[in-house]
Amino acid sequence: MSARVALVSSERGLRVDPDLPLAASALRGAGLTVDLVRWDDPDVDWTGLDLAVVRSCWDYAWRRAEFLAWAQRVPRLRNTAPVLAWNTDKAHLRDVAAAGLPVVPTVWDPTEVGDLPDAGEWVVKPSVSAGSRDTARWTEPAAVLGHVAELTAAGRTAMVQPYLASVDDAGETAMLFLGGRFSHAVRKGPLLRRGEGVRQDRDSRGDLRAVDPTPAQRAVAQAVFDAVPDLVPGTEPPLYARIDLVADDAGRPVLLELELTEPSLFLPQAPEAALAQWVTAVTAATR
Numbered sequence: 176m177s178a179r180v181a182l183v184s185s186e187r188g189l190r191v192d193p194d195l196p197l198a199a200s201a202l203r204g205a206g207l208t209v210d211l212v213r214w215d216d217p218d219v220d221w222t223g224l225d226l227a228v229v230r231s232c233w234d235y236a237w238r239r240a241e242f243l244a245w246a247q248r249v250p251r252l253r254n255t256a257p258v259l260a261w262n263t264d265k266a267h268l269r270d271v272a273a274a275g276l277p278v279v280p281t282v283w284d285p286t287e288v289g290d291l292p293d294a295g296e297w298v299v300k301p302s303v304s305a306g307s308r309d310t311a312r313w314t315e316p317a318a319v320l321g322h323v324a325e326l327t328a329a330g331r332t333a334m335v336q337p338y339l340a341s342v343d344d345a346g347e348t349a350m351l352f353l354g355g356r357f358s359h360a361v362r363k364g365p366l367l368r369r370g371e372g373v374r375q376d377r378d379s380r381g382d383l384r385a386v387d388p389t390p391a392q393r394a395v396a397q398a399v400f401d402a403v404p405d406l407v408p409g410t411e412p413p414l415y416a417r418i419d420l421v422a423d424d425a426g427r428p429v430l431l432e433l434e435l436t437e438p439s440l441f442l443p444q445a446p447e448a449a450l451a452q453w454v455t456a457v458t459a460a461t462r
Contacts, residue, residue, distance in 0.1 A: 178225040178461040179208045186213055188231030188437075195230065197442040201450040202457060214245055221249045225461040228253055228414065232437045236305040239263055253414040253460055254435050261407045262435040265302040265334060270406050276399055277429040279421065282335045284327055288316045294337030298367065299323060302332040305437065312338055312367035336431075338367070341422035347431060348388060350396035351440055351449070352416040354456025357397065359449045360388040361441040363419070385444050392420055395428045403435070414460055415440065 182199055184192060189211060199209045212219050214232050221227060227249050235242040243263070246256035254262075261267050272278040280292045283302075291297060299322045300310040309326070313319045319335060326333040347363040364382030388396070396418040404412055417438035420428040442449065 177206050177208050178458070179210070179223065180457060180461060181210045181212050181219070181221075181224050181227045182230050183212055183214045183227050184231040185215075185234045188233050189213065192231035192439075194440050194442045197450065198230070198440070198453060201454050205454045205458060207458065207461070214242065224251060226251050226253065226457065228457060228460075229259065229437060231439075233305050235263060235437065236303055236308060239303055255410050257410050258403070258407050258413060258435050262433065263303060264332075265300070265304070265432075266332060267406070267433065268334075268430070271399065271402065271430060271433060274402050274406065276402060277395060277423075277427065279336045279339065279423075279429050279431050284333050285320065285323060285335055288320070291316060291319060291335060292337045296338035298336045298338050299326075300334055300336075301326050302334050307366055310367070339421050339423060341424075341426075345422060346382070348386060348392055348420045348428070349441060350388060350392065350418040350420060351445070352396075352400050352413070352418070353440075353449065353452045354414065354459060355412045356452065357393065357400075358452050359441075359445045360386050360392070361444045362386040383441060383444050385446065389428070392428045395420060395430065399430055399433060403433075414456055 180202060182195060184195065195211060199211060202209045229252065232242065243256065243260050246252055246259050268278050268281055282290055282292055285291055296312060296314050297319045298310065298312055299319055304310065311322055313322065323333040323335065342365050346365055349361045349363055351358045351360065362384050399418050400416055404410055413435050415438070417434040417440065418430065419432040419434065421431045423429045
């Protein structure tokens, strides 16, 4: 009997996630039985699966406690529940920086202008968020602090980072890992426009295209990926990871986002070999 795998999404993800059709088709082509399901569907028998793979659970950010409780109940889940618990709050970037890895400078819940990173523009985002929800680019310190105050008044943790000028020209480089190995890289165009404030167009992913990463980007991304089992003790290497890098003012790659929960894998932009690597990774995880 073929292994049964669920690709786990959300109501919206099932409708619009561009990765799902490609991911499911590749697995079915390899002989696996594949179900596309919502994580909050009460009728899914999670115990009857050889593997449940978290994909586009895009509503976790405002249902985090419920989502993590669900993850604890699923017997064969990847990425694992401890990884999800750690990664769904961007406060995990503190752990990554403490491990000596290069991270975009981040200040948490600043209350005064003097607390802000030295920059001409800033990005403000809540530490629990998906799809750039409630994320903003500001040029005035007062607007930064006002946004932070709104987030903290709602019981959320606010993070403030300098807006790196390289993003406007070079964008972000998404480094994708599948089955423990680097797979492919995609350039993501800038999502935040100068003077826009809180991002409005959350359906846009910017300009996406495949790129060849530099040796420096490969080295940083690999170091971040390799650090995850130490940062989340007792877990195995992630089945998938997306490591978003940007260039600092000296041109060096630094970590912007470490996505281990529901990252887009950008399969439509990936080389054909990436789908083969995806199939190998998922098949191995079912055994």
